[in-house]
Amino acid sequence: MKVIQVFDPALCCSTGVCGVDVDQALVAFSADVAWANQSGARIERFNLAQQPMAFVENAAAKKFLERSGQEALPLVLVDGEVAMAGRYPNRAEIARWAGILQLAPEPKPSANCCSGSKCC
């Protein structure tokens, strides 16, 4: 199973609840992550505001941050290599990377988004 790592920009919380408007992309992606993890994939998320050490310890993330800046986040790594940047992957892309067989039609996102998101 491939490991997918997502490096989020500095978010108060990954639901985006604290913003002027709750970001649908964040809510949807959180649900997709939970769905993928339930389907056996391994997705890890790192929030720049709360786990900056993860950005330091990962060579690819550190270089990306130095070169492109935090504005270019999120960064998605699959098995340590850059798979996507600047937007969040959709469910089909996650499924492809993780090797999850998707049944048609796409199942309703059952999953819990941003489990335990806490706003500052």
Place this chain on the structure above:
Amino acid sequence: MKFLEQPPRFLFFTGKGGVGKTSIACATAIELASAGKRVLLVSTDPASNVGQVFGISIGNTIRQIPAVPGLWALEIDPQAAAQGYRDRIVGPVRGILPDAVVRSIEEQLSGACTTEIAAFDEFTALLTDTALTAGYDHIVFDTAPTGHTIRLLQLPGAWSGFLNEGKGDASCLGPLAGLEKQRAQYKEAVDSLADPLRTRLILVARAQVSALREVARTHEELAKIGMWQQFLVVNGMLARTEAAVDPLAAAICSREEAALAAIPEALSLLPMDRVPLKPFNLVGLDALRLLLADTAPAKCIEYPDTAFDSPSLSTLVDAIAADKHGLVMLMGKGGVGKTTMAAAIAVALASRGFPVHLTTSDPAAHLAETLHGALENLTVSRIDPHAETETYRQHVLATKGAALDAPGRALLEEDLRSPCTEEIAVFQAFSRIIRESGTKFVVMDTAPTGHTLLLLDATGAYHREITRQLTEGTMRATTPMMRLQDETQTKVLLVTLAETTPVLEAAGLQSDLRRAGIEPWAWIINNSVAAAHPVSPLLRQRAHNELREIEAVAKHHAHRYAVVPLLKTEPVGVAHLRELFRSGAV
């Protein structure tokens, strides 16, 4: 005093800044120690006058108070605790990640919730039975955590996999992420809070309608999470004896009695104590011993009427009117009179012939109702913060949260109960009206904090960046932040009272706004006894005590300021509001 009878191990005092909860906490600690108990007093007051009260410096380690046998004290600085928390997260990456990144992380961790959580982190060891506290019969806290903080710590979902594994999965725990202690310890701390045999909560308020309403909300929120062992202390009640010699004092007495007669139902069932207003400042052991004593009223020092040449509200309004239109935002902690000041300024501008839109979040609504249609150029609209927040919450849950399962939805719901949500919801409602300020005056009685503005702006910047990348457009967006930072378009007025804690709190708001590049234009010192020129000896002594605070504002904090006198009647309606412009100078 009822709240002192059969006290449990933990006593928490809660209430707004300036109601005197630190003084009452100190007096309680002295009283318990005098009765032969071993007492630890824990203070989080930013004014940190506990050391001053006892004439020693205390700081963040437990110190014995030499003058009071059986009493130890500890001062927790919530700002320092929050800074320590930020350092734990940011420290290891400073100099390694780009500076701009480090700055944005620090801003994310600068909110009020972070401060509160960090302070609670410090409390935890005191609430759980450790060697640290084993020797004390009572631990007295001059503050209490909010319902939001406690719920956050109670949420089992918030902890799953986080502290145990030491890394975040999909969850974002916000301020919890950098906490040091273990889950079991937080659970134990929260359990002791909800145990009536161990914990008593004492709500401290002044005898004012709005203050009592606010305390009723705190009561309900904390009772809901299990802290139902509560007492009410009404502090600073003016003695009837003063009323005989001074019409102002008589008016204050009647107003306070009326407020207590109309006490919210939720509070009427609580055991209540009244603490009379003292002429002196509550500094020093002797003063504090007298605070809770049922002795005859203390003798006043005879003061002449206060000589006074502070500027009145009119001078500020003259300067605002010169711009012919713009946004005027009144900021300050609850209970300082933002709504009244907003109404007074709106009335003054409208009376000068300018079109004015006053928008208020005053829950009582009577102010908005009496003013609506009272003046030709004045429009009044009201925003109910609770209704706005609820609408916003339901909207988010119904749209963005539609696809969530039950646990996810429950967590999103709790998230939306955060204090930031109310601020955002209300600000959104206000920003619909702000646009009008290009052509008329818009006066608002509330404003988001600098921290929220920075976060909102950061979100805005992020979205614009995405849009730009997608469309490669060349449109240049102006942010609401730019409008707020421009003094010719927006004037921020800080409202405070001539008392130590409220002035410090306003200074805190000011530095928060400065972080967001917003410079408060002026300060207003409201409800000044000195500016009202009282006759009563007690009020004269209070007036004299105000001068030091007024001077601090004039010399250290404000670019320009005004002092507004305490009025005999609640300033409702155009005629009464105009009275606020009366100069305090004689």
